Amino acid sequence: MPHNTPGGTLDLSPEGARSMAITRRALLASSGLISLATALELADPAYAAAQSMTQGATPPSAAPLARVSRNSTWTRSGPGPLYWNIYGWSFPHNAPIPEDEWKANIDWLASDFAPSGYEMACTDGWIEGSSRTTEHGYITSYNDSWTHDWAYWAAYLAQRKMTLGVYYNPLWVHKAAVEDPTKTVVGRPDIKIADIVAEGDFFARDIGGNTLYWVDVTKPGAKEYVQGYVEYFKRLAVPFLRIDFLSWYEDGMDANIGRVNAAHGRENYVTALHWMNEAAGDAMEVSLVMPHLFDNAAAELANGDMVRINADADKGGWERLSGGRQNWQNAWPNWFNPFCGFTGWSHRNGRGQLILDGDFLRAHTFASDAERKTAVTLMTIAGSPIAIADLYSDIGPHGWVFTQPEVLDLHRKGLVGKPLYHNGTPYSVDPSSRDTERWAGQLPDGSWVVALFNRGDTATVDKSLSFARDLGIAGSAKVRDVWARRDFGLRTEAKASLAPHACALFHVVPQRQVTRFHAAWATWAGGANFNNNHPGYDGSGFVDKLEAGGEPGDALVTFAVQAPKAGTYAVRWRYANGLAASSTMTVSSERADGTVVDGPQRVTFPSTTSWDSWGNLNGSLRLQAGLNLVTIGRGASNVGAINLNWVELQLG
Structure with missing residues (x-):
């Protein structure tokens, strides 16, 4: 392996090392604590002299790199979680899920999906009806109609080796707590809950009614309330907090509706995120929903683990997965569908950065098995959570798409891929700069995963990724079709003929020792x-x-x-x-x-x-x-x- 320098080539291959009398004994004498470069210095005074001109006789230490991301264990581990969410019941009914439905679905999750890794059940919206609060104003259950509280359901899930995920925004204050003069801020008995809100500052006044206030982060006690809410859920062993409507808090605007509530401003928004991030620590995964992602997602990157990058799953199906608005807008949702959202934000994904959340999947809403495979393949290659929103009562025979073992194995190994980039221009500026239909990612063992898609509605198309040109793989590589669980042998490209809405997923293993x-x-x-x-x-x-x-x-x-x-x-x-x-x-x-x-x-x-x-x-x-x-x-x-x-x- 020659070391190229402006003045020529220094051979650092094993043969070259032997020619300078660097023995295996000399290398082993250091117990593996010196580098090959250091050994070369010991054997070749000329090499040592040249190196000392730039970095000295031994490689110096350096200050740690400054990172702006939350950089938690959650993001450093790769993709998002596997879990089930109540959205599939609450969205069609436009109502909070009844407790008996919640239980029936948890029991189904435990038997049918938890063995494959779906070990969390999470609540979602429709939360205005939860008015019972602790002495510090924190809601005690998902809905007042429920008999059991958070602690009961956390324990129920734990008995089945699963966990409870919670949907709630710590910036919300229920009016019942505001109107009760006995409710005080945690750690601040001198501050009533009513003291941390501004008069008339309601969340979504014209949509949800005057039920939830926004916290005024400039008021004394606001920090203790917000961080106390996070700590409250942490004490209940909740590992996942889904925080919604962040764009509405920041500037009060919705791209489709217009003005929805008062703007709280960028500075207050960043302050609130920082408080929640600080309280969450590594014990809780912070999911940020509906953020505008202004300034290239700088605030969310510094304070969150996961961000939503597309519009709501809504009624599901192909139109929500691939259709709708295809261009970028500078407000949430920047892109309408997850294909474009994952592509547009792929420069922000990966370990130590952000987990991109493509929202829920409802397998039974797709028209074919090909579409179902495409949905799960897209979430897998992009490193998204795979969030089941089907119900035990409506999933029918389609649950298999969430439990294919080889697909899930890629997720467990930490796969977070990217689309093929054609140039360095942002996708929001040049939609031709990245290819939404050709993706790849490299696993920690050095092997590759390639995903090919046909988003078209009418024609069968051939899609391919060249191993040499696109992935830099020298020579051929072993190729396996992951969905079909079939080996193709040695090839120089990943290639498939895809019908409309179909996909292909390949595991690619290069044939080289290094x-x-x-x-x-x-x-x-x-x-x-x-x-x-x-x-x-x-x-x-x-x-x-x-x-x-x-x-x-x-x-x-x-x-x-x-x-x-x-x-x-x-x-x-x-x-x-x-x-x-x-x-x-x-x-x-x-x-x-x-x-x-x-x-x-x-x-x-x-x-x-x-x-x-x-x-x-x-x-x-x-x-x-x-x-x-x-x-x-x-x-x-x-x-x-x-x-x-x-x-x-x-x-x-």
């Missing part, structure tokens, strides 16, 4: 983004903007890497540095919970003389056994900039 992870299909943050405006890269493109002066937070790329055992692994970075001088980047490996395995270390990338010239830089990195998140970024303590094509690891 595992290569491509930056163009990894997770990007801090302004790092796709591009293909310089030749010489492998695959569909590379990541640029690994530089200073971008978005808040450091520009970085994160790769999910599965290591067979703990140890120090040789790595190779393919990069371009068109600057005249060397650039430095910060590299680290971490566990999914954010604890550091190795680094942060400063790595020097010599100039390649132009942005059209690519070089390979060797190094090493310590990994734990199992999942590692390998991050490379341009922090405040670094200099220069690079474009990044891929990283290789010798994992075999």
Whole structure:
């Protein structure tokens, strides 16, 4: 594996190492604590002298990269949860679900879907009828007509090895609590619940009536109330809080309805999100629903785990999955359907960033099994939650689409894919910049998943993704049809002839000993983004903007890497540095919970003389056994900039 530099090529292959008398004994003597580069310095004084000009005799440590995302265990684990939601009952009836219906569906979930991983039942809207509150104004159950409270149902689910998810916005205050002078803010007996709302500041005055107030976050006690609400649900062992109508709180506007309530402003919106994020910690997954996602989702990225990226599931079916408005608007929902929503926000998805939520699926509302497969395939490749909203009474024979074991295995392995990018222009500006019908994602073991779709209504079409051109896979790869559970053998592309509304889902395993992870299909943050405006890269493109002066937070790329055992692994970075001088980047490996395995270390990338010239830089990195998140970024303590094509690891 030659290390290309502006002045020539240094052979760092095993053969080259042996030619400089670097023995296996010398490498093992360090107990795996020194890199190949350090060993080369010990064996070759000329190499050591050259390295000392840029990074010294040993790789220096670096300051940790600054991140602006919530960066919780939930987001770092990959896709959203598998669960069931009451929407399929409440939407058609436009009413809160009765408690006996809730129980019947939980029992059905426990028997038919929990064994496949759907281990949470979640409430949804139609919550105005829950007026019974604790001494601190927190609702005690989903609806006043229910006999049992949250604690009862949390325990009922726990007995069946499942959990309770709750739909509620901690910024809501029921008027019953406001009108009761005995209700006080948690931790502040001197402040009544009535003191934290403004007169007439109702949620959706003209839609839901004067039932729920909005919290006035500028008032004393507001923080304690909002954070206390989150803590209240945490104490009930609720791991998932679905917080709705955020756009209405921020500016009081709905793109379809117009003015719905008073605007509370960007500053108050960000403050409220920050309070909820702080209270949730890692014990609760924060789902943000109906956000405008202004400023490239900056506030939601910093304070949430999951965001809705399309309009409501509504009555379900193909029209909600793929139809409706296809263009972007600068208000919720930015895109109408999940195909466009996932595509448009794919630069924000991935580990440590945001889980994109495509809303609920009602399998029985689709016209064919092909459409049902397409719906689940789209949610799977995009890393979305898969949220069943069918009922035991209406799902019929269609439950199989949610329990196909090989599809669910991709979800469990952390699959979060992206559409094929044609250029670096945002999808909101150039709808031709990304392909909604061709998707891919790389799993931590280095294998790939490819999803192909036909969103058309009339014609059968051929769809394909080239392994060499689009994924940067050298040679052929083993291909398996995931839905059909059939092996196709060695191929050089994923290809399918698709009828209208049909899809294909393939697992692709490259045939090479070195595992290569491509930056163009990894997770990007801090302004790092796709591009293909310089030749010489492998695959569909590379990541640029690994530089200073971008978005808040450091520009970085994160790769999910599965290591067979703990140890120090040789790595190779393919990069371009068109600057005249060397650039430095910060590299680290971490566990999914954010604890550091190795680094942060400063790595020097010599100039390649132009942005059209690519070089390979060797190094090493310590990994734990199992999942590692390998991050490379341009922090405040670094200099220069690079474009990044891929990283290789010798994992075999």
